[in-house]
Amino acid sequence: MRRHDVLTRTGVPAPADLKGIMPSADLMARRRVAIVECFQEIPCDPCADACPFGAIRPFQDINDIPEVLPDECVGCALCVAKCPGLAIFLVDLSYAVGTALVAIPYEFLPVPDPGETVAALDREGAWVADVRIAMVQDAQSQDRTRVLWLEVPKDLAMTVRNVRAGA
Amino acid sequence: MSAPGARADGGALRTAQVVIVGAGPAGLSAALSAASLGAQVVLIDRESRPGGQLIKQTHMFFGSRAQYAGTRGIDIARILYDQVLGAAGVEFLLDATVLGRYSDSVVTVEQADRCLKLKPERLIIATGASEKVLPFPNNDLPGIYGAGAVQTLMNVHGVRPGRRVLMVGAGNIGLIVSYQLLQAGVDVVGIVEAAPTIGGYLVHAAKIRRSGVPILTSHTIKEAYGKAALEGAVVWRLDERWQPIPGTERDISADVVCVAVGLSPLAELLFQAGCEMRYVAELGGHVPVRDDDLQTTVPGIYVAGDCSGIEEASSAMVEGTLAGASAAASLALGGRQTAAVQERARRELYELRCGPAGQKTRDGLCRLAG
Amino acid sequence: MRITDHPILTFGHGRKVRFTFDGRELEGMEGEVIAAALHAAGVRVLSHSHSLHRPRGFYCAIGNCSSCLMLVDGEPNVRVCVEKLSAGMRVETQSGKGRLRMQADRETGKPS
Numbered sequence: 058m059r060r061h062d063v064l065t066r067t068g069v070p071a072p073a074d075l076k077g078i079m080p081s082a083d084l085m086a087r088r089r090v091a092i093v094e095c096f097q098e099i100p101c102d103p104c105a106d107a108c109p110f111g112a113i114r115p116f117q118d119i120n121d122i123p124e125v126l127p128d129e130c131v132g133c134a135l136c137v138a139k140c141p142g143l144a145i146f147l148v149d150l151s152y153a154v155g156t157a158l159v160a161i162p163y164e165f166l167p168v169p170d171p172g173e174t175v176a177a178l179d180r181e182g183a184w185v186a187d188v189r190i191a192m193v194q195d196a197q198s199q200d201r202t203r204v205l206w207l208e209v210p211k212d213l214a215m216t217v218r219n220v221r222a223g224a
Numbered sequence: 225m226s227a228p229g230a231r232a233d234g235g236a237l238r239t240a241q242v243v244i245v246g247a248g249p250a251g252l253s254a255a256l257s258a259a260s261l262g263a264q265v266v267l268i269d270r271e272s273r274p275g276g277q278l279i280k281q282t283h284m285f286f287g288s289r290a291q292y293a294g295t296r297g298i299d300i301a302r303i304l305y306d307q308v309l310g311a312a313g314v315e316f317l318l319d320a321t322v323l324g325r326y327s328d329s330v331v332t333v334e335q336a337d338r339c340l341k342l343k344p345e346r347l348i349i350a351t352g353a354s355e356k357v358l359p360f361p362n363n364d365l366p367g368i369y370g371a372g373a374v375q376t377l378m379n380v381h382g383v384r385p386g387r388r389v390l391m392v393g394a395g396n397i398g399l400i401v402s403y404q405l406l407q408a409g410v411d412v413v414g415i416v417e418a419a420p421t422i423g424g425y426l427v428h429a430a431k432i433r434r435s436g437v438p439i440l441t442s443h444t445i446k447e448a449y450g451k452a453a454l455e456g457a458v459v460w461r462l463d464e465r466w467q468p469i470p471g472t473e474r475d476i477s478a479d480v481v482c483v484a485v486g487l488s489p490l491a492e493l494l495f496q497a498g499c500e501m502r503y504v505a506e507l508g509g510h511v512p513v514r515d516d517d518l519q520t521t522v523p524g525i526y527v528a529g530d531c532s533g534i535e536e537a538s539s540a541m542v543e544g545t546l547a548g549a550s551a552a553a554s555l556a557l558g559g560r561q562t563a564a565v566q567e568r569a570r571r572e573l574y575e576l577r578c579g580p581a582g583q584k585t586r587d588g589l590c591r592l593a594g
Numbered sequence: 595m596r597i598t599d600h601p602i603l604t605f606g607h608g609r610k611v612r613f614t615f616d617g618r619e620l621e622g623m624e625g626e627v628i629a630a631a632l633h634a635a636g637v638r639v640l641s642h643s644h645s646l647h648r649p650r651g652f653y654c655a656i657g658n659c660s661s662c663l664m665l666v667d668g669e670p671n672v673r674v675c676v677e678k679l680s681a682g683m684r685v686e687t688q689s690g691k692g693r694l695r696m697q698a699d700r701e702t703g704k705p706s
Contacts, residue, residue, distance in 0.1 A: 065421040066441050068429025097426045099581045100538070101286040103294035119288050120579030139294050141284035142427025165407060166601045182436025200296065201602050202284070219434040270657070282602040296602070354658045366638040366651025373655030381630035382597045382605035407601050452649050453638040490658070
């Protein structure tokens with residue numbers, strides 16, 4: 058673990074931290090990818106188990122930092138709901154011209170409805186845009202961790218990580 | 225409450241094979257482990273609802289599948305409880321407080337108006353931990369609560385602790401309880417952490433940061449104020465030597481200060497029973513000296529969970545499994561299966577502790593053994 | 595102060611019951627701990643420290659710290675953070691250390 062850098066001081070990753078876990082720009086432009094914003098070796102491995110497509114490399118050691126195999130990822134978001142740290146997001150830059158699809162885990166009330174517009178927040182909780190909810194996944198198997206699919210401006214796909222719904 | 229003039233004698237002395245004190249994750253796991261290997265178990269808890277601190281944990285647990293990773297703490301409590309209910313040979317004593325363990329191995333228990341006496345062949349102490357207190361002026365004001373208290377109020381009783389919370393401590397508990405406060409619709413104005421870095425898992429910190437909760441590292445609470453109850457607090461910054469910097473005071477209006485500065489093992493029963501105890505800061509306070517089987521220096525008394533050293537629920541479950549199997553082994557129960565259970569538990573503990581997050585525990589255990 | 599909707603939890607409460615706090619009639623849920631019922635009713639001060647009479651509330655909420663001791667149905671030193679509420683309970687702030695009923699009876703010469 059790095060000492061005293063911005064991530065361990067503030068809980069917000071620096072651009073360099075994010076760069077280290079993102080697949081190539083080329084790949085991100087082509088397909089939906091899971092981005093695992095997990096930067097710390099902690100004893101935790103349910104993400105690898107959660108993926109039925111083998112898109113998260115099986116752990117050698119319980120403290121391994123998860124590695125996504127982007128060619129196997131179909132973008133189902135099962136891992137998004139299963140990560141105990143709520144640290145996995147799906148980003149689809151190929152969704153539409155100028156618009157990306159971002160899936161985030163969500164455990165607050167009210168749960169917004171598809172079609173609703175909500176305030177989108179960055180990793181510091183600051184408002185960055187108002188976005189439309191494309192879809193809400195709330196299956197029994199997700200055990201109350203809902204997954205919200207947001208239509209966000211493409212340049213905000215790696216910024217939007219939360220929403221504020223309701224009044 | 226005892227009725228006046230209640231009978232002190234609850235009846236004759238009862239023998240038992242394995243008595244377990246505490247039905248949190250460690251105690252429940254010990255009961256399952258011992259019973260599945262053929263022991264007759266009496267599992268005692270002072271609460272009316274077993275599960276220890278698990279019953280307040282609304283978040284998904286970490287660890288591995290064997291420790292129910294991905295399952296919410298509240299559900300793990302129910303799963304373990306259902307398993308224990310389904311296991312042959314486990315008797316539950318709830319709303320029952322163990323008062324002491326005496327040199328003739330007798331354990332006294334207060335339940336309702338009665339004082340029961342048990343004489344177990346083996347005793348497993350899994351009494352967990354309690355909140356540490358942080359000294360600062362007016363820290364006794366109503367509205368200043370331990371983190372566990374806030375969790376209990378919110379997640380067990382369904383009552384919000386207040387409207388605006390200042391959290392002290394950015395370890396896992398401080399970060400998790402802050403998130404739970406947000407889920408309960410309570411405003412968390414910020415977290416102050418005396419250390420220069422966040423002590424808890426960074427993913428827990430990320431969750432609350434993206435909800436706009438600031439984390440002020442190298443900050444601590446200078447004082448709280450309020451007349452009949454808390455009205456606010458003053459925080460200030462610490463320098464590299466952890467000394468407060470005058471002039472950096474910031475006033476924070478809050479009706480709750482949540483103190484999450486760590487836990488200490490609930491060690492009274494271990495002390496009273498005569499187990500050799502050592503103070504190990506890395507393990508949270510006074511912990512019992514014990515061997516690889518988790519047996520203390522008093523033959524027949526085992527220990528598991530946070531009262532053996534502050535750690536995680538995942539390790540509490542595994543320690544419970546180990547202690548239960550060790551107790552069974554010492555009673556010559558379960559044959560080869562018992563040794564296999566012990567081996568697997570030791571391996572799981574090693575895996576849980578071998579990474580950077582386990583450094584503190586490893587250091588503490590080294591110091592204890594040294 | 596009571597939580598009605600929660601993203602993860604559903605709260606199952608007992609029936610509403612009435613109880614008194616220092617003579618005031620309050621409502622709570624049967625079976626919940628007295629401290630929770632008081633807290634939901636806005637009561638924060640549960641006692642006062644013995645020498646300096648500083649206001650005290652609960653701290654640990656699980657029966658470890660002795661910050662919440664009150665008189666319940668005349669019984670002193672009741673940890674209201676673990677004691678369950680029942681209909682008609684008489685909850686009072688305790689002044690000082692409280693006297694056990696046996697002590698009081700002995701002093702008045704009442705047979706125990």
